Amino acid sequence: MSNKIVVLFGGNSLEREISLKSGKSILNTLIKSGVNAIGIDPINFPLLYLKKYGFKKAFIALHGRGGEDGIIQGILEYLNIPYTGSGVLSSAITMNKFLTKIIWKIYGLPIIYPHLLLNKKDFIKKNYLIIEQKILKIKLPIIIKPNCNGSSLGILKINHIDDLFNALEKSFMYDNNILIEKYIKGTEYSIGILNNKILPPIKIGYENIFYDYQSKYYSNNTKYFCPSGLSKNKEKELENIILKAWKVLNCKIWGRIDVILDENKNFQLLEINTIPGMTSKSLYPIAAKKAGLSFYDLIMKILFSTK
Incomplete structure (x- = not known):
């Protein structure tokens, strides 16, 4: 393969550490396969020079802001360099959890509500008691999460109203907007999508209160079940929800959607990830392997489906 490929990883988001691991896994696989691939960290390289250096395609392995939010995609569109994953608008929308949920709700898809x-700014300037009353209408316990962040960074569960103020202060360290929603008890599933087909769903078993950063990347006690143990009917229901949720946002090539099966056995969409992790602990390659795709096969399928 003569085309010169750039693997973009690292960046300056809070998910830099995970992106470096993902990017190196992808880059090493491409190089071992004889692909003319070079890894570039946008922190160290002016991206407008990509064309000048002869790159013909880009494999985006940047997680979080500056990678999944449409900014890199916009630069590559401007340079006319094909790239992996969703386009500018879909990337920008899906990075915003609140906006994504609004669109899903309009299309009649199941989300946690209210x-x-x-x-x-409102948190700092407005009367805190007014904010507290609004939040209390949701009814405790609640989950608060940075609106445009990934890897479960800054997500906290609040059981008592006295803990709310400090929790909000902590969460605001990660984002200027915080999404607040009812805490739902249930079983979480992660579903990969590859070229408009779902990969085998993965059931997630974790020890902490929810599937947080520690559970995702460092705990040895987090368990992944694939097959997921869902009945055929439930798996078909999940597939229909996932593909509709994917298509209404006009996402492309590859990604992952997380859901929870609540105590009433109803699926609720949690969030979408348009550039899933590709580390040794990442769920997307696990699901692909269950579908019969090696890591190499997966990387090649994504690369040859460049937008």
Whole structure:
């Protein structure tokens, strides 16, 4: 393969550490396969020079802001360099959890409701008691999460109203907007999508209160079940929800959607990830392997489906 490929990884988001691991896994696989691939960290390289250096395609392995939010995609569109994953608009929308949920709700898809978006300026300037009353309408316990962040960074569960103020302060360290929603007890599933087909769903078993950063990347006690143990009917229901949720946002090539099966046995969409992790602990390659795709096969399928 003579085309010169750039693997973009690292970046300056809070998910830099995971992106470096993902990017190196992808880059090493491409190089071992004889692909003319070079890894570039946007922190160290002016991306407008990509064309000048002869790159013909880009494999985006940047997680979080500056990678999944449409910015890199916009630069590559401007340079007329094909790239992996979703386009500018879909990337920008899906990075915004609140906006994604609004669109899903309009299309009749199941989301956790009610929810509330709180801005940092309002939190600082407005009467805190008014904010507290709005949040109390959701009814405790609640989950608060940075609106445009991934890897479960800054997500906290609040059981008592006295803990709310400090929790909001902590979460605002990660984003200027916080999504607040009812805490749902249930079983979480992660579903990969590859070229408009779902990969085998993965059931997630974790020890902590929810599937947080520690559970995802460092705990040895987090368990992944694939096959997921869902009945054929439930798996078909999940497939229909996932593919509709994917298509209404006009996402492309590859990604992952997380859901929870609540105590009433109803699926609720949690969030979408348009550039899933590709580390040794990442779920997307696990699901692909169950579908019969080696890591190499997976990388090649994604690369040859460049937008």
